[in-house]
Amino acid sequence: xxxxxxxxxxxxxxxxxxxxxxxxxxxxxxxxxxxxxxxxxxxxxxxxxxxxxxxxxxxxxxxxxxxxxxxxxxxxxxxxxxxxxxxxxxxxxxxxxxxxxxxxxxxxxxxxxxxxxxxxxxxxxxxxxxxxxxxxxxxxxxxxxxxxxxxxxxxxxxxxxxxxxxxxxxxxxxxxxxxxxxxxxxxxxxxxxxxxxxxxxxxxxxxxxxxxxxxxxxxxxxxxxxxxxxxxxxxxxxxxxxxxxxxxxxxxxxxxxxxxxxxxxxxxxxxxxxxxxxxxxxxxxxxxxxxxxxxxxxxxxxxxxxxxxxxxxxxxxxxxxxxxxxxxxxxxxxxxxxxxxxxxxxxxxxxxxxxxxxxxxxxxxxxxxxxxxxxxxxxxxxxxxxxxxxxxxxxxxxxxxxxxxx
Numbered sequence: 001x002x003x004x005x006x007x008x009x010x011x012x013x014x015x016x017x018x019x020x021x022x023x024x025x026x027x028x029x030x031x032x033x034x035x036x037x038x039x040x041x042x043x044x045x046x047x048x049x050x051x052x053x054x055x056x057x058x059x060x061x062x063x064x065x066x067x068x069x070x071x072x073x074x075x076x077x078x079x080x081x082x083x084x085x086x087x088x089x090x091x092x093x094x095x096x097x098x099x100x101x102x103x104x105x106x107x108x109x110x111x112x113x114x115x116x117x118x119x120x121x122x123x124x125x126x127x128x129x130x131x132x133x134x135x136x137x138x139x140x141x142x143x144x145x146x147x148x149x150x151x152x153x154x155x156x157x158x159x160x161x162x163x164x165x166x167x168x169x170x171x172x173x174x175x176x177x178x179x180x181x182x183x184x185x186x187x188x189x190x191x192x193x194x195x196x197x198x199x200x201x202x203x204x205x206x207x208x209x210x211x212x213x214x215x216x217x218x219x220x221x222x223x224x225x226x227x228x229x230x231x232x233x234x235x236x237x238x239x240x241x242x243x244x245x246x247x248x249x250x251x252x253x254x255x256x257x258x259x260x261x262x263x264x265x266x267x268x269x270x271x272x273x274x275x276x277x278x279x280x281x282x283x284x285x286x287x288x289x290x291x292x293x294x295x296x297x298x299x300x301x302x303x304x305x306x307x308x309x310x311x312x313x314x315x316x317x318x319x320x321x322x323x324x325x326x327x328x329x330x331x332x333x334x335x336x337x338x339x340x341x342x343x344x345x346x347x348x349x350x351x352x353x354x355x356x357x358x359x360x361x362x363x364x365x366x367x368x369x370x371x372x373x374x375x376x377x378x379x380x381x382x383x384x385x386x387x388x389x390x391x392x393x394x395x396x397x398x399x400x401x402x403x404x405x406x
Contacts, residue, residue, distance in 0.1 A: 037339060046303070
């Protein structure tokens, strides 16, 4: 089946965070919203059909976890990543960010230190702090490669190839911490961590007694030419010292269903986490979470492959437009997901002025890079999971603002 990703869908007045919250957050309603990490594509029909079919039954009572939920997750992990998991390793969590909070409460105490790699998805900073933990940052390095732009007036016109780990800094700081939050693949940098990197992280954390929580929500969105390796699959040290959180919510545009799950191979860690969830009755799940996950993982391969092709085209378009028409704005080319970290440092603007430029002059609502930690200053995060016509219009607006100013 050929799916249509070009169709522009009006999401206004659906209580969409991405759309309907813009006036409250920015104080204006004339912005193109390309910030929150969900897609503007229609949720796949096989998911909607499964939900509709269940709603034809007149009773929506208490439910247990569906057999299809377990079977679909096990099958998907095996098919997509070659990871053989057991059903007993699985537990429902009502969203990955809540899962991270549960991990903090279960395995750390107030005042304990939590290690993160900035710039990183901002709840990694906020959730530990809001729960009385101390955040320790090990900033990622930005490895740059020239785009081939010859304009000597702007020597900073580079394409930031990828983010890399400062191993000396990471190992030193790991010794202070109880838990490490791994963003895998990385958000906002779009980095797909390599096998040797995962093994080295696992060995350091095992040696230092640091539990690894691997957030793999963007794994299914790994782009062509790259391979996602689940952290717990990378080596035995990783398997025995980690919790993996995963979900089809990003990859199949169903974030509103909070359909997430934990995979924990180590029986002791699994039992401790399960007890925590059970004691607070946080592991019950809900009817539509189980149905949607089963539908996505049972019927989603073709849709997802086409979606990734389309996203790749949007990424290519943005990269070419910036290189040819706005060389002082560069991008870290994502290896996974539909989020592009724009390097705007060559514009010479403060973070506040940079945000005003995008809002007041380009009329675009993006995520400010500084929200992902201090290393994100001078960056903006752009979501390109929208119809091509929308992305073209966004680049047109940005170019007009760029030409007027620079």
